[in-house]
Amino acid sequence: MKRLSILLGSVFISIVLMVFGFRSFGGHKFNGLVLQEPMKIPPIVMRADSGPVQLDDFRGRLVLLYFGYTSCPDVCPTSLANIKMALNGLTPEESAQVQVIFISVDPARDTPEALGKYVRLFQDNFIGATGTREELDLMTSAFGAKYKINQPDAGGNYSVDHTSFTILIDRNGYYILNFPHGTTSTQMSEDLRYLIENEMPISAQILAGPTYTPVVCAVTLIPSHVDGGEWLYQHHCAQCHGADLAGNPQWQTELADGSHLPPPLDKSGSAWQYSEQDLINIIKEGRNLDKPIHMPAFKSALANWEVKFIVTYMKSKWDINQLNYQHGFMTLTPQATPTLSASPTPTPAAPSP
Numbered sequence: 197m198k199r200l201s202i203l204l205g206s207v208f209i210s211i212v213l214m215v216f217g218f219r220s221f222g223g224h225k226f227n228g229l230v231l232q233e234p235m236k237i238p239p240i241v242m243r244a245d246s247g248p249v250q251l252d253d254f255r256g257r258l259v260l261l262y263f264g265y266t267s268c269p270d271v272c273p274t275s276l277a278n279i280k281m282a283l284n285g286l287t288p289e290e291s292a293q294v295q296v297i298f299i300s301v302d303p304a305r306d307t308p309e310a311l312g313k314y315v316r317l318f319q320d321n322f323i324g325a326t327g328t329r330e331e332l333d334l335m336t337s338a339f340g341a342k343y344k345i346n347q348p349d350a351g352g353n354y355s356v357d358h359t360s361f362t363i364l365i366d367r368n369g370y371y372i373l374n375f376p377h378g379t380t381s382t383q384m385s386e387d388l389r390y391l392i393e394n395e396m397p398i399s400a401q402i403l404a405g406p407t408y409t410p411v412v413c414a415v416t417l418i419p420s421h422v423d424g425g426e427w428l429y430q431h432h433c434a435q436c437h438g439a440d441l442a443g444n445p446q447w448q449t450e451l452a453d454g455s456h457l458p459p460p461l462d463k464s465g466s467a468w469q470y471s472e473q474d475l476i477n478i479i480k481e482g483r484n485l486d487k488p489i490h491m492p493a494f495k496s497a498l499a500n501w502e503v504k505f506i507v508t509y510m511k512s513k514w515d516i517n518q519l520n521y522q523h524g525f526m527t528l529t530p531q532a533t534p535t536l537s538a539s540p541t542p543t544p545a546a547p548s549p
């Protein structure tokens with residue numbers, strides 16, 4: 197039977213490994229398997245000899261949870277002894293922040309009293325609890341744990357196969373990682389110590405997601421293109437549109453002949469509302485060429501790649517929403533951006549309703 201439960205355990209662990217990945221936090225590489233997404237624990241009440249027990253009761257502390265049964269010949273005692281050793285690897289102050297709960301999936305034989313006696317053989321503050329078959333099914337499935345009560349032998353004795361990992365619930369009441377059977381007590385202590393010392397619960401860190409350096413989501417501007425574009429811009433465009441792309445301060449005032457002074461090309465203007473291709477066309481073909489003040493055509497002065505570099509440089513001056521909008525990743529009702537009445541008003545590709 198021992199072989200079977202270990203087998204079940206290792207099959208399960210390989211599944212778990214596929215779903216969960218190793219994750220590192222602030223330089224700490226967890227020995228346990230960290231869930232991609234922390235899991236809120238359902239409020240299921242179990243019974244211990246001291247009364248009802250709910251995981252939420254232990255908010256603010258770490259909980260190590262283990263599913264097993266007291267008649268378990270091998271895996272459970274080994275696991276509980278290992279957990280005890282892991283706690284011994286901590287200072288008394290540290291280990292006081294960890295609550296160990298053993299949940300029996302064999303309520304027919306394991307009464308809350310029997311469980312209490314059993315777990316106190318390991319350490320007197322361990323809790324042993326169980327529930328009805330339905331409660332246990334809810335509880336195990338919530339943690340992705342499995343168990344199977346085997347057929348009794350002639351003497352009425354039966355064994356129970358069960359997943360043999362140790363579940364860790366953080367101070368926020370989230371299931372965040374588990375230790376596969378075979379994790380050494382030292383490895384467990386290391387993870388526990390990290391979680392005890394770190395003020396911010398891991399669930400909060402995971403839920404907050406990775407910290408992004410402020411780069412545009414999905415739109416990547418190649419730095420060397422931005423730099424090259426800036427150089428080209430300063431040589432070909434800055435004299436009219438300004439060294440900082442802010443345009444002529446009077447750009448909104450229509451001149452007597454209906455023409456306009458050069459508008460801004462940064463986020464304060466409306467250049468971001470054009471598609472990339474339209475911008476390239478304006479730069480290559482010019483605009484309002486018949487007006488005394490106009491946008492000159494650059495098709496003979498600049499190569500295609502130079503025009504693209506300049507557009508990339510302009511993009512580096514837009515905000516994330518403008519970039520995503522221009523790229524077609526999002527639609528938005530443009531803010532009341534002043535648009536040039538003389539220029540063909542760019543129609544947003546897909547205005548949001």
Ligand code: HEC
Binds near residue numbers: 436459465484539
């Ligand atoms: C001689 C001055 C001059 C130069 C040099 C010049 N522009 Fe312009 N640009 C203008 C004027 C004037 C307009 C507005 C024309 C109009 O209203 O049709 C304009 C309009 C534009 C627009 C349309 C913006 C909008 O919001 O409608 C873009 C884009 C633009 N220029 C890019 C460039 C780039 C890139 C360069 C350098 C390669 C450049 N311009 C060089 C004068 C200039």
